[in-house]
Amino acid sequence: MRIFLHIGPEAAGANRLQDILNTKREQLKSKGILFPRSPGGRNHTRLFMAITDSDHVDPLRFNRGFAASDKQYDLLADVEQGLTREIEQHSPGTLILSAAQLSTSLYRPSEITRLHQLLSKFSQDITVVAFIDDPARLMMTHYGDQVIEGRATPLDQELELCTAPNWWQAAIDTMPAIDPMAGVFEETQGPAFWLDFPALQRTWENVFGTGSLRFLRYDQDLFGSREAVDAITRAFEIPFNIGRAEEATPEVPPSAASLARGRQFNEMLLRFLKLKNKHVPRQLWRGLQAELQINSPSPDPTMLGALSKRFEAANSALMLDHQMLDEDIVPNGPAQPWVEADPDRGFRASQYLLSALFRIQKATKEKGEERRAELSEHLIAPVVKSASSPLPQHTAETVAPTPIKPAPAPVSEPFERLTASARASMPPQALPNLEKLKTSSFAPHNRLGAVDEEQLAAAYTPIAPRDLPKNNSGNVIVGCMKNEAPYITEWVAYHRAMGVDNFLIYTNDCSDGTTEILDRLQDLGVLQHRNNDEWKGNSPQQYALNQALKEPVIKNAEWIIHIDVDEFINVRTGNGTLQDFLAEVPDATNVAMTWRLFGHNGVTHLSDELVIDQFDTCAPKFCPKPHTVWGFKTMFKNIGAYEKISCHRPNKLDDAHRAQVQWVNGSGKDMTKEAADKGWRSSKKSIGYDLIQLNHYALRSAESYLIKRQRGRALHVDRSIGLNYWIRMDWSDFRDVTIKRNLPRLRAEYDRLMQDDTLRAWHQKGLEWHLAKAKELHKNPEFEDLYQQALTLKMTETERVAYALALDLET
Numbered sequence: 001m002r003i004f005l006h007i008g009p010e011a012a013g014a015n016r017l018q019d020i021l022n023t024k025r026e027q028l029k030s031k032g033i034l035f036p037r038s039p040g041g042r043n044h045t046r047l048f049m050a051i052t053d054s055d056h057v058d059p060l061r062f063n064r065g066f067a068a069s070d071k072q073y074d075l076l077a078d079v080e081q082g083l084t085r086e087i088e089q090h091s092p093g094t095l096i097l098s099a100a101q102l103s104t105s106l107y108r109p110s111e112i113t114r115l116h117q118l119l120s121k122f123s124q125d126i127t128v129v130a131f132i133d134d135p136a137r138l139m140m141t142h143y144g145d146q147v148i149e150g151r152a153t154p155l156d157q158e159l160e161l162c163t164a165p166n167w168w169q170a171a172i173d174t175m176p177a178i179d180p181m182a183g184v185f186e187e188t189q190g191p192a193f194w195l196d197f198p199a200l201q202r203t204w205e206n207v208f209g210t211g212s213l214r215f216l217r218y219d220q221d222l223f224g225s226r227e228a229v230d231a232i233t234r235a236f237e238i239p240f241n242i243g244r245a246e247e248a249t250p251e252v253p254p255s256a257a258s259l260a261r262g263r264q265f266n267e268m269l270l271r272f273l274k275l276k277n278k279h280v281p282r283q284l285w286r287g288l289q290a291e292l293q294i295n296s297p298s299p300d301p302t303m304l305g306a307l308s309k310r311f312e313a314a315n316s317a318l319m320l321d322h323q324m325l326d327e328d329i330v331p332n333g334p335a336q337p338w339v340e341a342d343p344d345r346g347f348r349a350s351q352y353l354l355s356a357l358f359r360i361q362k363a364t365k366e367k368g369e370e371r372r373a374e375l376s377e378h379l380i381a382p383v384v385k386s387a388s389s390p391l392p393q394h395t396a397e398t399v400a401p402t403p404i405k406p407a408p409a410p411v412s413e414p415f416e417r418l419t420a421s422a423r424a425s426m427p428p429q430a431l432p433n434l435e436k437l438k439t440s441s442f443a444p445h446n447r448l449g450a451v452d453e454e455q456l457a458a459a460y461t462p463i464a465p466r467d468l469p470k471n472n473s474g475n476v477i478v479g480c481m482k483n484e485a486p487y488i489t490e491w492v493a494y495h496r497a498m499g500v501d502n503f504l505i506y507t508n509d510c511s512d513g514t515t516e517i518l519d520r521l522q523d524l525g526v527l528q529h530r531n532n533d534e535w536k537g538n539s540p541q542q543y544a545l546n547q548a549l550k551e552p553v554i555k556n557a558e559w560i561i562h563i564d565v566d567e568f569i570n571v572r573t574g575n576g577t578l579q580d581f582l583a584e585v586p587d588a589t590n591v592a593m594t595w596r597l598f599g600h601n602g603v604t605h606l607s608d609e610l611v612i613d614q615f616d617t618c619a620p621k622f623c624p625k626p627h628t629v630w631g632f633k634t635m636f637k638n639i640g641a642y643e644k645i646s647c648h649r650p651n652k653l654d655d656a657h658r659a660q661v662q663w664v665n666g667s668g669k670d671m672t673k674e675a676a677d678k679g680w681r682s683s684k685k686s687i688g689y690d691l692i693q694l695n696h697y698a699l700r701s702a703e704s705y706l707i708k709r710q711r712g713r714a715l716h717v718d719r720s721i722g723l724n725y726w727i728r729m730d731w732s733d734f735r736d737v738t739i740k741r742n743l744p745r746l747r748a749e750y751d752r753l754m755q756d757d758t759l760r761a762w763h764q765k766g767l768e769w770h771l772a773k774a775k776e777l778h779k780n781p782e783f784e785d786l787y788q789q790a791l792t793l794k795m796t797e798t799e800r801v802a803y804a805l806a807l808d809l810e811t
Contacts, residue, residue, distance in 0.1 A: 003126045008100035011141035012131040012218035014100035016783040030359035034092035038082025044099040049074040051115045060693045062180040063282040106504045131218040135195045135306040150188045162310040177738035208470040224248045230577035243538045255296040256341035268349040279364045303338040320379045406578035421794040433802035444797045448621035452737040460576040462745040476502030476557040485766020493749040499578035503527035506544035513766035545645040561635045568695040590663040592632040594682045606703040619731035626804035631681040698729040703774040726790045733797040
C-alpha cells in the first residue's frame with residue numbers, strides 16, 4: 001500500500017481539496033483508494049492532535065478536550081486503531097491522509113518522527129504532499145485566519161524576520177510561550193516558520209527520507225473551478241477519471257479594516273484575559289471577531305512583497321527540483337510596503353470588549369474551571385526555547401519516550417446516568433457533548449409549533465386530477481432512483497393523491513424491477529421515465545438533474561420539486577394538498593421543506609405494508625444538531641430565477657430575478673435573507689413545520705436498512721459507516737401521525753394503479769427480490785452482526801445527538 005500525506009498548508013486550498021476528497025470518497029474507495037474517516041471526517045485533525053508533543057497544546061487540542069496528556073495518549077491509540085480497522089476492511093492500494101495543520105504547526109523533530117512511526121506501521125512507501133504559492137499571498141491569507149483565531153501580533157513580526165540569515169530558526173526562536181488559558185498559542189501568535197519552503201522540505205525529509213516531499217503549485221483559480229480535480233489526481237497519482245467538482249463559492253477575504261479591527265481587539269482581549277484570569281472558548285472568540293467585520297477593500301498581498309523577495313532565490317531553485325512548480329511562486333515586481341489599515345468608523349477595541357464582558361463571564365463560569373483543571377493536573381510544563389539553541393537533529397532518538405498510560409479514571413456520574421444501550425456503545429468523546437447539551441440552547445425537544453401530531457384528525461378527502469392548460473405540466477417532481485421497486489407505486493400514488501401533477505424519474509444500474517415498474521407507469525401515462533445508465537461527471541443524480549432542465553415537462557412546470565422515493569411531502573393545512581399549502585403562501589417562490597426523520601419504529605422485517613402507515617416515530621421538532629436532522633428539500637416556482645437544480649435546492653440565482661425571489665419555511669415564514677443564495681438546512685431562526693414538512697423515511701424497516709447499506713457490494717460491508725448512518729437516522733422518540741390523514745385517498749389511488757396486471761406483477765417481483773436479498777444478507781456474518789448491533793441500539797434523543805456530534809468531529 002502507498003500512502004500520500006497531504007500536510008497543507010491551509011492557506012493553499014486545503015479546505016477545497018478536502019471537500020473534493022470527501023465528496024469523491026465512495027468513488028475512490030471503489031477503485032482501491034481510501035480517504036479514511038477515522039482520523040477526522042474531512043480534515044484529519046485527529047491525526048494531527050494525536051502526534052504533537054504533550055506540551056505543544058494548540059487551539060484544537062485545547063478546545064476539544066485533548067490538552068491533558070492522558071487524553072492525548074488515548075487519542076493516539078484511537079487514531080491508530082481506527083486506521084488499522086479501515087485498512088483491514090478495505091485493503092486499499094493507496095491511502096490518502098490530509099491534515100492542513102501539519103505543515104504550519106509541526107517543526108519539532110519529535111512530532112514529525114512520531115507521525116512517521118505511526119504511518120510506518122502501515123507502509124514504508126510514504127509521499128508527503130504540500131501545495132505552495134507566492135509567500136506574500138500565502139502569508140496574507142494565513143494572517144487573516146490567525147486574526148480570526150486570536151492573533152494580536154502585527155505583521156511586522158514576519159517582516160522583521162526578512163533580515164534574519166536563517167528564517168526557520170529565527171521564527172522558531174520567536175515563538176511565544178504557550179498559555180492556553182490566556183489565549184496564547186504558537187499557531188495563532190507565532191510567525192510563519194513554514195514560509196521557508198526549502199527548510200520545510202529538509203525538516204520533513206530528514207525524517208521521511210530524501211525525495212519524500214513533493215511540492216505542487218497552488219492555483220487559486222483552478223482550485224475554485226470544476227477542474228480542481230485535476231490538481232488532486234496529479235498530487236495523489238490517481239490513474240482514473242473521477243469526474244469534475246462542483247464550482248466553489250469564492251471566499252471573500254476579510255477587509256483591511258476588518259483585519260486591523262480584529263488584531264487590535266485581540267491585543268486588548270489578551271491583556272484582559274491575563275489580567276482578569278478569564279477564559280474565551282474558540283467558538284466565542286470567532287463569534288466576537290465576526291461582529292467586528294465591515295465592508296472595505298481587501299489588503300493587497302503585494303504589500304508583503306518583502307517576504308516574496310526574501311525567498312525569491314530559494315524558491316526559484318525549488319522549481320528545478322519540483323517540476324510541478326512554476327514562476328508564480330516568486331514575486332511579480334515591487335509593491336507598496338505593508339501598513340496596517342485604519343480600523344475605520346471611530347473603532348475602539350475597548351467598547352467592543354465591554355459589550356462582550358457578559359458572554360466572557362458566562363463562558364468562564366461554564367468552561368473556565370474545567371479547562372484550567374485539565375491543564376493543571378495533566379499538562380507537562382512548556383519547554384522554554386533559547387534564542388541561541390540550535391534546531392535538534394531530526395532523528396528517531398530525539399523523540400521523547402512514550403508516556404506510561406495512566407490508570408483509568410473512575411466511571412463518571414454522567415456515564416452512570418446513560419441508558420444501558422448508550423453506555424455500552426457511546427464513544428468517550430460523546431460524553432462531554434451529552435453534558436453540554438443538557439444545559440445548551442441546542443438541547444433537542446418537541447416543544448415547537450402548533451400542530452397536534454399525536455392525535456389522528458379526520459381523513460383528508462379525495463381530489464380530482466387538475467385539468468391543466470396546454471403546455472402546462474403543473475406541479476412536477478423530478479427524482480432519481482436505484483433499486484426501489486417495493487416502494488415506487490405507494491410513493492407515486494401518494495403524491496398524485498395530494499396534488500402532484502407530473503413526475504420525471506431517472507434511474508441507473510437497477511436490477512430489482514425498478515426500471516420495469518417505471519416503464520409501465522410511463523405506458524399508463526402516469527409519469528415519464530429516463531434511463532441514466534450513461535451518466536457522466538460527479539454523480540448520477542447531478543447529471544440527471546442537469547439533463548432534466550432540457551425536458552419539456554420541467555420547462556413547462558408551475559412548481560418543481562426534487563425529492564427521493566423515501567421522502568413524502570406532508571401538507572398540514574386545509575385538505576392536505578399542495579394547492580392548499582400554496583394558497584397560504586401566495587407570494588412565495590421557494591419553499592424549504594424541512595426533513596422530519598422517521599426511525600424504524602420497531603419494524604424489523606421488510607413487508608408489503610404502506611410505508612407511511614408502518615412508521616410514525618420520529619425526531620423531535622426542535623433538533624438543530626446534528627446537521628442532518630434539519631436538512632431541507634426545496635419546492636420552487638418555475639420563474640427562471642435559478643440556473644441549476646442541485647440535491648437540496650436550486651442554485652446560481654440570477655441577479656435579474658433577485659427581487660422576485662421569496663423563500664419561506666415550513667410555517668410560511670419568510671427566510672429569504674438566509675436561503676436565497678446558499679444553504680440546505682434550516683436554522684434555529686428559520687425552522688418551522690406548521691404548514692408543510694418532508695417526512696423522510698431513510699431507514700424504513702431494519703431489513704430495508706440492511707439492503708440499503710450494502711451499496712451493491714456482494715461480500716463486504718463498511719460496518720462503522722453503516723452503524724453511524726443508523727445512529728443518525730433512527731429517531732423514534734416522538735410520534736407524528738399527521739401524514740396518515742392521507743391513507744384513504746392514498747389507498748384508493750394505489751389500488752387503482754395496481755389494477756394493472758403488468759404493474760402488479762413487476763411490483764411483486766421487486767418485493768420478492770428485496771425479500772431474497774434480505775435473506776441472503778442475514779446469512780452473511782458481517783451483515784447479520786450489523787443488523788443485530790443496530791437493533792440493540794436504543795438511546796434517548798439527547799444521547800443520539802451527543803453520539804452523532806462525536807461522529808461528526810472535525811474542523
